[in-house]
Amino acid sequence: MERDLFDGLAHFIAVARRGGFTAAAEALNISPAATSKAIQMLEARYQAKLFQRTTRSVQLTEAGKALFQRLDRAALEIEDALQDFTASQSTPSGTLKLTVPHAVVGFAIEPVIARFVADYPNVAIDLSVNDAFVDLTAEGYDAGVRLGKAIDKDMIAVRLLPQARWVVVASPEYLNKAGRPACIEDLQQHDAILFRFPGSKTTYTWEFDQNGKTVRVRMPPKIVVDNHAAAVRLAKRGLGLVFAFDREVADEVEREELEIMFKGQIATDDGIFLYFPASMQSQPKLRAFIDTANSLARQGAEPAR
Structure with a gap:
């Protein structure tokens, strides 16, 4: 695909939608002269006249109308896609992939998942119950659960439960x-x-x-x-x-x-943590999961049995 394939198309659509170079330039936040130059370059590239210009008006040519009808539909689809993409970056959605040890899944994670899926129906959970040490990035996990002392220093750790007894x-x-x-x-x-x-x-x-x-x-x-x-x-x-x-x-x-x-004679551990790479912390689905876990912890919620 040519690098300059889309050059000038935003200017063309803006002029066609607004019926003039000045209004299009204001919408694009550029000068009318820059808008006019972009259209001229587009017409030169395809050797076609797109607008009829007079001192009073700017009208699409027949070729310009045909092109605009198709490009405008495509532009609207692109705008919708970008709006959906933006919304997905702020609204929890997709699949949250977790790895959790057998020993803690029942009391540390299952209650959080139960609340989370009720509050965030657009997020699916992919849970691997696995006692092995997992490379989250290499194996495609968003986060894992481990004892604090078992977490690599380059990971971000969020406490799920206090000292493990x-x-x-x-x-x-x-x-x-x-x-x-x-x-x-x-x-x-x-x-x-x-x-x-x-x-x-x-x-x-x-x-x-x-x-x-x-x-x-x-x-x-x-x-x-x-x-x-x-x-x-x-x-x-x-x-x-x-x-x-x-x-x-x-x-x-x-x-x-x-x-x-030996109750009371066994050394406590430093707690159970959700851990993840720094690159994952901005994900809405992960932030929502952390917020759910913190909310349950504040409420003193006990694991469902």
């Missing part, structure tokens, strides 16, 4: 069989169901708060899984101890399917 849980069946660990040192005598990040060769280290100091315990693995929900299910079957978020196992504890140990 961990617990050690096991089923009554397991505790009746193996005994209840009375102190951290007893843990080495127990079976553990350990979590390993997908793609990683290392398992998650359990951290405890002992007299103001963080004590890290590397448990001997009885079972290793790369899915938090699977670890909780295995614990309910009496296969060992699990290190989990308190909210992640709240239902199981309430139904007495799991029991909490």
Whole structure:
């Protein structure tokens, strides 16, 4: 396509719509002389007379009328397209693609999504529940959810929930069989169901708060899984101890399917965050999602169970 294909067309349409060079120049915010020169260059390029000029009026020629009829329809479609585009930049729309770990999706994200889709029906949600570390940009995600310490420094992070509280849980069946660990040192005598990040060769280290100091315990693995929900299910079957978020196992504890140990003795994490590249922060759909999450946090909304 020629670089100058559209040169002069805006001037031509403006003159034809307004019936004169002065009015067209005012609409285009240029001088009448510049408008007249643009038309002259357009006529010269296509070797066709577009306007009949007199001292009293400016009229389209027959060729000019034919061209204007087609260009005016196209110009109106372009104007509508640009208006829609502008509106889409200020109104949340499109698809919001998120990646969220299994452990937090139920209490950190599902309540936000429920409110968000009700308030913003023009936005679709594409949710990947995935415990692997994800390159948001490379894999086309708008945002992800992770613990603060797991987020790269070049990402923008918005807090979704305050400090994440961990617990050690096991089923009554397991505790009746193996005994209840009375102190951290007893843990080495127990079976553990350990979590390993997908793609990683290392398992998650359990951290405890002992007299103001963080004590890290590397448990001997009885079972290793790369899915938090699977670890909780295995614990309910009496296969060992699990290190989990308190909210992640709240239902199981309430139904007495799991029991909490070392409550108040486990180091808290720095919170659960929505994170995204700086280039994404101006997206209306993402801003609306953040506003929804903040609104629920201010209201003290609890996750739906």
